[in-house]
Amino acid sequence: MAKISARPVPQGRRVRIRMYRQGIGDCFLLTFAGNPEPSHILIDCGVLSGTPGGKEKILQVAQNIQDETQGILQALVVTHEHWDHVSGFADARHIFDPMQMGEIWLGWTENPANPLARDLKRQNQQRLQAIHLALAHMANVEDLQLQAYGQGVEELLGFFGGPALGATLAAFSEKTAEAMAAVNNRTPAPTFWEPGQVIRRDWLPDVNVYVLAPPADKNMLNKLAGRAGSDMYGLTGADRAFAVALEEALAASEDLPEPSRAEQAAAALPFHPSLQWRDQKRILQDPHFGQLYRQYMAEPNTWQRIDHDWLLSVAQLGLQLDSATNNTSLVLAFELGDHGPVLLFAADAQIGSWKSWLTLPEFDTAALLRRTVFYKVGHHGSHNATLKEGGLEAMDSPGLVAAIPVNQDFANNSKHWQMPAPPLYARLKERTRGRILRADATWPTPHDPAPPGLSAQEWQHFTASVILDPGGLFIDYFL
Numbered sequence: 001m002a003k004i005s006a007r008p009v010p011q012g013r014r015v016r017i018r019m020y021r022q023g024i025g026d027c028f029l030l031t032f033a034g035n036p037e038p039s040h041i042l043i044d045c046g047v048l049s050g051t052p053g054g055k056e057k058i059l060q061v062a063q064n065i066q067d068e069t070q071g072i073l074q075a076l077v078v079t080h081e082h083w084d085h086v087s088g089f090a091d092a093r094h095i096f097d098p099m100q101m102g103e104i105w106l107g108w109t110e111n112p113a114n115p116l117a118r119d120l121k122r123q124n125q126q127r128l129q130a131i132h133l134a135l136a137h138m139a140n141v142e143d144l145q146l147q148a149y150g151q152g153v154e155e156l157l158g159f160f161g162g163p164a165l166g167a168t169l170a171a172f173s174e175k176t177a178e179a180m181a182a183v184n185n186r187t188p189a190p191t192f193w194e195p196g197q198v199i200r201r202d203w204l205p206d207v208n209v210y211v212l213a214p215p216a217d218k219n220m221l222n223k224l225a226g227r228a229g230s231d232m233y234g235l236t237g238a239d240r241a242f243a244v245a246l247e248e249a250l251a252a253s254e255d256l257p258e259p260s261r262a263e264q265a266a267a268a269l270p271f272h273p274s275l276q277w278r279d280q281k282r283i284l285q286d287p288h289f290g291q292l293y294r295q296y297m298a299e300p301n302t303w304q305r306i307d308h309d310w311l312l313s314v315a316q317l318g319l320q321l322d323s324a325t326n327n328t329s330l331v332l333a334f335e336l337g338d339h340g341p342v343l344l345f346a347a348d349a350q351i352g353s354w355k356s357w358l359t360l361p362e363f364d365t366a367a368l369l370r371r372t373v374f375y376k377v378g379h380h381g382s383h384n385a386t387l388k389e390g391g392l393e394a395m396d397s398p399g400l401v402a403a404i405p406v407n408q409d410f411a412n413n414s415k416h417w418q419m420p421a422p423p424l425y426a427r428l429k430e431r432t433r434g435r436i437l438r439a440d441a442t443w444p445t446p447h448d449p450a451p452p453g454l455s456a457q458e459w460q461h462f463t464a465s466v467i468l469d470p471g472g473l474f475i476d477y478f479l
Helices: 053-070 115-138 143-159 174-183 241-254 259-268 280-285 290-297 301-302 308-327 351-357 366-372 407-415 422-432 456-464
Strands: 015-020 027-031 037-044 072-077 100-107 191-193 206-215 333-335 342-345 372-376 403-406 436-438 466-468 474-478
Touching: 015 053, 027 053, 037 053, 053 072, 100 174, 100 206, 115 143, 115 308, 143 308, 206 366, 280 290, 333 366, 342 366, 366 372, 403 422, 403 474, 422 436, 456 466
Parallel strands: 037 072, 072 100, 100 191, 342 372, 372 403, 403 436
Antiparallel strands: 015 027, 015 474, 027 037, 206 333, 333 342, 466 474
């Protein structure tokens, strides 16, 4: 591998963490000091679909990565299949393709040879198609509530990049699949990591990389939320009964469902399938139900109709699909020397994933959390992507710094999402004593006043460790 000529990590510092500021999306370039050359690890590169100027910004990010590393990465890490983490590998493919990748790291959930991983992919593909089927139905109704739900679901689909060019409803293919293919099909072949493994490399001396997730336990993989107050800094989710029925709607339209799936769908529906109205012409001709159907459809009675209510479940299905993909996140903890400080990159892992880390027998995850000095906040500060007890509350280091790749104005005012969630953000400020790096902020500088709780010496050390790119493309943090 050729030598790298890059900006050095300052004397006395071991690693530079570069957080790019493209909007709602993750892209972190880790540069570890070396002798004589540094080592570079890129974790994700993407921006949420619909971000104003998002594609242009991700092209600038990719070009900066290429320039900074001289086109050589020791490792490329892709955490999970969401557009705000992978869009750069599609939109900036002409920049990434010529680059040399020493290794490519993915979670076991991306391994095509793993039967459970294949099953998860199939289920998610079916859910995506079911969502698009429901949205097609919504387009033909005038109900304002359904229109609002449809808009919300379309915004959720921004995490999958929307349909690929030329895709049809019957053969829907999200753009994230194209981006992942651009990673999977390059050289070298990816390594698919499982929880409990520890990565040690000669090019990363005195650094241990602990693989915490995705969970190997299917139950934890499917645990998307927890109890408000003890598990999460916010609200909990609902059950998936209608989502099961909605998934089955597409399967039934294409082929006969398996008996077990048909029974599951029938159990989830509010009425037995034999009581559902499907063919309007046959209903009108029915001597028993024809008159009832005419009365039901009559204009004065429209307020009583419930035949489109099942479509409202599409929002819940979209949320579940989004969360299920988040829970497949590859989570890595970088330990700087044996029993040294830890950098935690949790991607977008949700509650079940977090809880699974604490039960890994191969190493002491609780000890890693106690020594965490840098926490990449999960899912842009969402309420259900940071575990409370045993998670953030276990990060006891007095030097803890948090980084949030977020654009709050776009999230709150354009998408109507609480990012970052106020209760979580308030607690992050307390745990870090104000040392939070945000992609949407031009802070801190040495001229800013110290947050409450930090001494002048601590504040000076922190501001000396942060460099804001004058062009607004990134924030550097040195450890």
